[in-house]
């Protein structure tokens with residue numbers, strides 16, 4: 001198992017107007033803990049962009065997904081983290097520490113968002129009982145964008161799914177890669193308050209963005225760190 005400190009950089013005190021960090025690209029500061037404690041450490045607008053995927057409050061973590069889940073065994077452990085959506089204080093703090101925000105599941109708690117042109121639709125190319133995809137609010141003043149990537153969320157073995165599945169609501173690395181390519185620049189500071197499986201961290205590593213992230217659940221955190229170590233050991237994840 002990978003020790004947390006392998007991924008931890010000392011938090012730096014940044015100026016109010018952050019410049020891109022001079023350190024090597026793609027650094028990961030991954031914390032086991034509550035995101036409210038994490039955000040409290042940082043000054044206003046420290047992060048260029050927050051890409052977050054909080055609990056939607058629909059009980060996802062406590063549903064069986066057909067393949068089970070303990071992070072360690074290949075079965076997803078049934079957990080209760082998705083009972084309630086984030087509080088108003090969470091969104092206040094998120095906007096305080098970041099210049100821009102992309103928030104998955106924002107359609108489940110629309111009261112926390114103002115009108116925006118820049119919603120993002122992830123088309124999962126799903127059929128049957130699954131929803132067609134997922135929505136994210138973005139604070140960017142640009143048109144609605146669609147990312148198309150098959151990801152049934154059910155079983156490994158789908159031709160479009162090549163990733164190690166360790167979390168019940170894991171999003172694909174390809175989705176985070178697309179978000180970074182379209183909404184971020186290498187060298188920027190990125191925040192993820194709800195890390196989950198670590199897909200976002202793998203994408204940031206290869207994109208060259210500096211990610212600070214937290215995950216409250218000890219099992220998910222350990223499994224994410226192990227996965228990130230495995231998947232960033234390659235020189236190139238996305239060969240040309």
Ligand SMILES: C[S@@+](CC[C@H](N)C(=O)[O-])C[C@H]1O[C@@H](n2cnc3c(N)ncnc32)[C@H](O)[C@@H]1O
Pocket residue numbers: 033034035036053054055056081167169170171172193194195196197198199200214215216217220
């Ligand atoms: C929707 S999942 C994130 C999935 C992630 N986007 C992925 O691709 O794997 C939300 C995660 O937030 C974690 N979590 C819940 N409350 C939290 C909190 N207050 N601080 C940090 N993490 C939290 C849960 O344990 C869960 O792993």
